[in-house]
Amino acid sequence: MMNNQDIEQLLDNMVNELQQQLQQRQIKDPIMIGIHRGGVWIAQRLHEKMGLDSALGSLDISFYRDDFTRIGMNPQVQPSELPMSIDDQHIILIDDVLHTGRTIRAAMNELFDYGRPASILLAVLVERNAHELPIQADVIGKRLQLNNDEHIKLTGPAPLELVLQKIS
Amino acid sequence: MSQTNLQIDQQGKLKHFLSIEGLNRQLLIDILDTAESFSGVAEQSVKKVPLLRGRTIVNLFFEASTRTRTTFEVAAKRLSADVLNLNISASSTIKGESLLDTLRNLEAMNCDMFVVRHGDSGAAHFIARHVAPHVSVINAGDGRHAHPTQAMLDMFTIRRHKGDDFGRLRVAIVGDLLHSRVARSQIHALNLLNTGEVRVVAPKTLLPKYAEDLGVKIYHDMDEGINDADVIIMLRLQRERMKGARLPSEHEYFQLYGLTEKRMQYAQKDVLVMHPGPINRGVEIESRVADGPHSVILQQVTHGIAVRMAVMSMAMQTQGSSHE
Numbered sequence: 001m002m003n004n005q006d007i008e009q010l011l012d013n014m015v016n017e018l019q020q021q022l023q024q025r026q027i028k029d030p031i032m033i034g035i036h037r038g039g040v041w042i043a044q045r046l047h048e049k050m051g052l053d054s055a056l057g058s059l060d061i062s063f064y065r066d067d068f069t070r071i072g073m074n075p076q077v078q079p080s081e082l083p084m085s086i087d088d089q090h091i092i093l094i095d096d097v098l099h100t101g102r103t104i105r106a107a108m109n110e111l112f113d114y115g116r117p118a119s120i121l122l123a124v125l126v127e128r129n130a131h132e133l134p135i136q137a138d139v140i141g142k143r144l145q146l147n148n149d150e151h152i153k154l155t156g157p158a159p160l161e162l163v164l165q166k167i168s
Numbered sequence: 169m170s171q172t173n174l175q176i177d178q179q180g181k182l183k184h185f186l187s188i189e190g191l192n193r194q195l196l197i198d199i200l201d202t203a204e205s206f207s208g209v210a211e212q213s214v215k216k217v218p219l220l221r222g223r224t225i226v227n228l229f230f231e232a233s234t235r236t237r238t239t240f241e242v243a244a245k246r247l248s249a250d251v252l253n254l255n256i257s258a259s260s261t262i263k264g265e266s267l268l269d270t271l272r273n274l275e276a277m278n279c280d281m282f283v284v285r286h287g288d289s290g291a292a293h294f295i296a297r298h299v300a301p302h303v304s305v306i307n308a309g310d311g312r313h314a315h316p317t318q319a320m321l322d323m324f325t326i327r328r329h330k331g332d333d334f335g336r337l338r339v340a341i342v343g344d345l346l347h348s349r350v351a352r353s354q355i356h357a358l359n360l361l362n363t364g365e366v367r368v369v370a371p372k373t374l375l376p377k378y379a380e381d382l383g384v385k386i387y388h389d390m391d392e393g394i395n396d397a398d399v400i401i402m403l404r405l406q407r408e409r410m411k412g413a414r415l416p417s418e419h420e421y422f423q424l425y426g427l428t429e430k431r432m433q434y435a436q437k438d439v440l441v442m443h444p445g446p447i448n449r450g451v452e453i454e455s456r457v458a459d460g461p462h463s464v465i466l467q468q469v470t471h472g473i474a475v476r477m478a479v480m481s482m483a484m485q486t487q488g489s490s491h492e
Binding site: 060062063064068069072073076078080113114115 | 181198199201202204207208213216481
């Protein structure tokens with residue numbers, strides 16, 4: 001559906017928009033945190049393109065999912081890694097696809113278990129329809145309108161590709 | 169119903185955790201991997217994850233054990249579960265109506281999990297057979313039978329230090345094998361993880377008759393038993409055993425089977441020294457060894473929390489599939 005080159009273009013646009021938003025909000029040293037797995041791949045690219053000083057963080061929200069008893073436990077959970085205290089820090093939270101909003105809700109719950117950030121700015125590569133929670137991204141690479149039986153998936157880490165799947 | 173069926177649900181997931189026997193290697197690895205993920209929770213400023221929020225876990229202890237109960241309690245609380253601690257008189261029999269009444273009452277309060285410690289072998293299995301279908305049972309030590317979470321935290325500690333390949337390890341378990349539920353579970357776990365060589369080192373009076381059937385090498389001489397060992401697991405000696413005819417004296421036991429700095433020279437240079445605690449210093453182990461650079465005894469306690477979090481959360485899930 002979208003190849004690595006298309007995605008690079010989206011990432012460049014996102015960098016511009018993020019920098020504008022940071023300027024408007026007068027944020028100088030944000031901490032970027034990607035959500036496993038696709039969000040981390042995107043965050044790695046954005047972090048590099050923006051030349052951020054602080055180390056990149058990562059979150060695995062498996063322990064914060066609201067559907068744990070339905071879908072069970074994945075034993076390969078990657079421990080979350082935050083490079084520093086997030087108290088009073090400005091966070092840029094990155095995910096690949098914003099769909100229902102439940103992953104972002106879980107990620108914010110987890111972040112608050114590490115500390116109290118000054119602000120969180122949400123950037124996603126793709127925002128698709130069918131939100132189930134009132135969560136909106138601040139920076140969006142691409143908006144997609146998909147049918148209920150369609151699912152968008154990011155494959156990576158290199159090359160990055162967006163693949164459209166039909167749910168059987 | 170067989171032990172295997174009792175512990176594992178129709179999807180092959182852990183339902184109860186009663187003994188290592190009846191489980192498969194992959195399930196043990198899943199427990200270790202899941203525990204690895206939980207080990208980071210203690211580093212958060214809020215040392216909790218919300219996985220079991222709204223669930224009620226009962227520590228049902230028929231036998232006193234402050235340390236084991238505390239680690240289960242900490243593990244449950246780190247998973248955000250509510251915890252009840254019930255210490256029930258040791259005189260209660262597992263077959264008594266009073267126990268079944270207690271279980272029914274706890275089920276009626278919508279409790280979700282029982283962590284059971286009991287002096288009789290088979291008690292946790294008995295309870296698992298009688299609980300309501302939605303309740304999971306974790307064995308926190310029953311008689312001389314099993315202490316599977318202790319065994320798994322030991323496996324976790326070994327893996328942390330020695331890597332995934334148990335096949336290249338020589339592990340020596342030293343002490344009172346006869347009365348040790350911990351040792352039985354350790355041996356089953358080590359065998360299931362394909363450990364290169366599992367040795368037991370003990371006087372004849374403290375070895376069970378079936379020891380050879382467990383697939384271990386038996387040694388009665390400590391120096392030989394720990395020779396080239398990569399891991400030495402010391403077992404706790406119950407002091408009351410001294411009063412029987414099984415052992416001559418604490419002093420003599422220490423002379424023959426105590427782990428001393430001098431004896432450590434026989435083992436590998438990077439040997440791990442483990443003990444399920446609490447230690448009898450100067451009986452099983454010399455203080456300089458217990459507190460020395462090879463000792464991972466306190467790490468075992470820390471790892472016990474992550475392993476118990478893993479087992480509790482795995483047993484509480486109703487079914488599994490991959491996360492995406």
